[in-house]
Amino acid sequence: MNGTNEHTRYEELAAAYSLGILDPGEKAEFEAHIKAGCPVCESELPWLEKAVDNLAYAAPSVPLPEGLREKVLARFQPETPPAVPVPPPLQERTSIWPKLAFGFGIAASLIAIYSGFTAHNLSKEVQKLTAEIAGLRQQLTSTQMRLAFALSPMNEVLELAGQPVSPNARGKVIWNAVQGSGFFTAGGLPQIPEDKTYQLWVIAGGQPVSVDVFSVDSTGAVEVKMAGLPPTEQINAFAVTLEPAGGVPQPTGEKYLVGAFSKI
Amino acid sequence: MSSSSIDSAFDARIMAQIATGDPKAAGKLFDRYAPLAFNLAARILKSTVEAEEVVQELFVRIWQDAAKFDSTRGEVKSWMIQMTRSMSIDRLRSTSSRSKREETYAQLQETDNPKGEEIEEAKLVKAALAELPEDERSLITAAYFEGFTQSELALQFKLPLGTVKSKIRQGMLKMRRRLGGVLNI
Numbered sequence: 239m240n241g242t243n244e245h246t247r248y249e250e251l252a253a254a255y256s257l258g259i260l261d262p263g264e265k266a267e268f269e270a271h272i273k274a275g276c277p278v279c280e281s282e283l284p285w286l287e288k289a290v291d292n293l294a295y296a297a298p299s300v301p302l303p304e305g306l307r308e309k310v311l312a313r314f315q316p317e318t319p320p321a322v323p324v325p326p327p328l329q330e331r332t333s334i335w336p337k338l339a340f341g342f343g344i345a346a347s348l349i350a351i352y353s354g355f356t357a358h359n360l361s362k363e364v365q366k367l368t369a370e371i372a373g374l375r376q377q378l379t380s381t382q383m384r385l386a387f388a389l390s391p392m393n394e395v396l397e398l399a400g401q402p403v404s405p406n407a408r409g410k411v412i413w414n415a416v417q418g419s420g421f422f423t424a425g426g427l428p429q430i431p432e433d434k435t436y437q438l439w440v441i442a443g444g445q446p447v448s449v450d451v452f453s454v455d456s457t458g459a460v461e462v463k464m465a466g467l468p469p470t471e472q473i474n475a476f477a478v479t480l481e482p483a484g485g486v487p488q489p490t491g492e493k494y495l496v497g498a499f500s501k502i
Numbered sequence: 503m504s505s506s507s508i509d510s511a512f513d514a515r516i517m518a519q520i521a522t523g524d525p526k527a528a529g530k531l532f533d534r535y536a537p538l539a540f541n542l543a544a545r546i547l548k549s550t551v552e553a554e555e556v557v558q559e560l561f562v563r564i565w566q567d568a569a570k571f572d573s574t575r576g577e578v579k580s581w582m583i584q585m586t587r588s589m590s591i592d593r594l595r596s597t598s599s600r601s602k603r604e605e606t607y608a609q610l611q612e613t614d615n616p617k618g619e620e621i622e623e624a625k626l627v628k629a630a631l632a633e634l635p636e637d638e639r640s641l642i643t644a645a646y647f648e649g650f651t652q653s654e655l656a657l658q659f660k661l662p663l664g665t666v667k668s669k670i671r672q673g674m675l676k677m678r679r680r681l682g683g684v685l686n687i
Binding site: 249250251252253254256257258259260261285286287288289290291292293294295296297298299300302303306307309310311313314447448449450451452463465466483484485487 | 509511512515518519520522524525526527528529530532533534536537538540541542544545546550553554557558561562565579580583584586587588621623624626627628631642643645646647650651652653655667668670671674677678681682
């Protein structure tokens, strides 16, 4: 077998490798070939893998089950309160005393029911308190962050002005140039329909990048935590647009707030 | 910047927000990719019940691993697709009620699949697959959705192993030519 034919074989292996269907022996052989350095296969694999990923779109479209979103998001709890163990019902404990008199048994059962009820209530109370403590911790962290921002000499501040559709709206971004994180606050924004969302953008190097989507409270106010901002020297502006619910990769809707270092 | 790289940057930012514990970012990621993951898992497992379990498991893994995700080493979408496929095929191999699942899934497709709601990528990929010769299309879809190894494919399709390999490669090359310009392959 000459070199070209030999390599055709590896190209076929590359396609099967990217589909994850090679038998173990050939998989090891192909990986050794790549490890040894083959520019042809190295250039083949990225597009093959991308083509394979796109095969996922060939799956028939099936409606998402109702409630799946809620179930999935319910499991996203960064600070889930620890489960409080509930003591076993006292009835089980009384069962080890079979010789007790019938009357005493009734009394014990009543006590057990009462104790179980009390234990259940106590455990619910402990869970509620644990959740409240977690909430207070989050508030404290948030307050500490804001205080640190207020005191930091590395802060940048930019005011955002309302636009023709939102003349009464005002906003402000304050961020730490070193950490690339900060806060956006706004007030006076109009209420919007459920199928829409506000989306905050940072324009860096002339390119809008999504920071977050948000909704406002009944007074039109909001506070958004920002993270992963581009380097300050690249930031030209911040803006808020109205977009379809869930947000979009690039702005498509009307501007509601704009604040720029230079005109955009 | 291409729309694909804009999407990747958008997804990487969502992952960074998830890593900070932001529940809204978690919702955004779900809205963007849960339908794709669910369709894929349901197609592989031929069961919407099991697909629902896979999607839940997928997102739990994402919540756990968001901080470790390195956007310089790959795209969020690819990562999610690969995890969904891998988890689904693992389940497929570990369970034996395939025929029962197939019936339920086929019924669901007939009754619940609304026409005209497909996203652009799905239309393009399905059209590209439809243009392949029957044998290449069947081999590629069986390899991707059924989790068969190439030796199993050779047995299943009663073809020499070498033919299976070359037809899969030819089919993938045609897919690339057909989709390369539009899906950034």
